[in-house]
């Protein structure tokens with residue numbers, strides 16, 4: 749199985765690499781701002797599929813994986829903050845509350861340069877934040893961790909000190925729900941479980 753991850757995200761790369769499964773990386777240059785007309789609940793799936801689609805012309809054989817993570821609070825989408833003020837505002841509204849993190853995956857199977865089939869799925873995790881006072885928010889902003897992350901935090905880093913608990917898949921919050929990926933691959937009789945000899 750030739751797996752191609754259509755992502756520039758170092759987190760996604762690390763999560764997939766943790767299973768020792770061989771894969772290639774072709775980062776997608778799909779313009780995410782072109783999705784603003786898509787309904788919030790469909791946004792992640794739309795972006796994941798389009799990220800994968802931009803890569804398929806470069807692939808002759810294999811399964812292309814696109815992914816997108818969105819953070820939703822009160823039916824509002826919290827994107828990647830552009831400025832420190834943006835990040836501060838997001839963290840302030842997330843204080844003492846829960847929000848939803850949705851990661852969509854899109855798989856495209858390519859054979860002899862042609863698209864055979866497509867699959868999409870998504871996973872949702874509810875993240876409960878502790879109370880964030882000004883001191884914690886300013887400390888978190890000083891770590892610089894907010895910037896390339898939806899919702900202005902990373903649960904896998906300093907952001908772990910902002911999170912009280914989660915309901916659902918942790919890996920989904922980081923950006924790649926591995927069990928969902930395994931299940932989607934399973935519908936094509938493929939798996940992330942590699943043989944002992946390769947481990």
Ligand SMILES: Cc1cn([C@H]2C[C@H](O)[C@@H](COP(=O)(O)OP(=O)(O)OP(=O)(O)O)O2)c(=O)[nH]c1=O
Pocket residue numbers: 754755756757759760775776780799815816817818819849896897898899901902903904907921922923
């Ligand atoms: C909520 C949260 C998000 N994130 C990250 C996951 C994603 O990388 C990012 C959301 O942006 P995405 O647009 O999903 O991904 P990306 O731009 O980083 O990479 P690519 O489009 O090339 O695949 O936020 C964390 O790392 N930790 C978290 O706790």
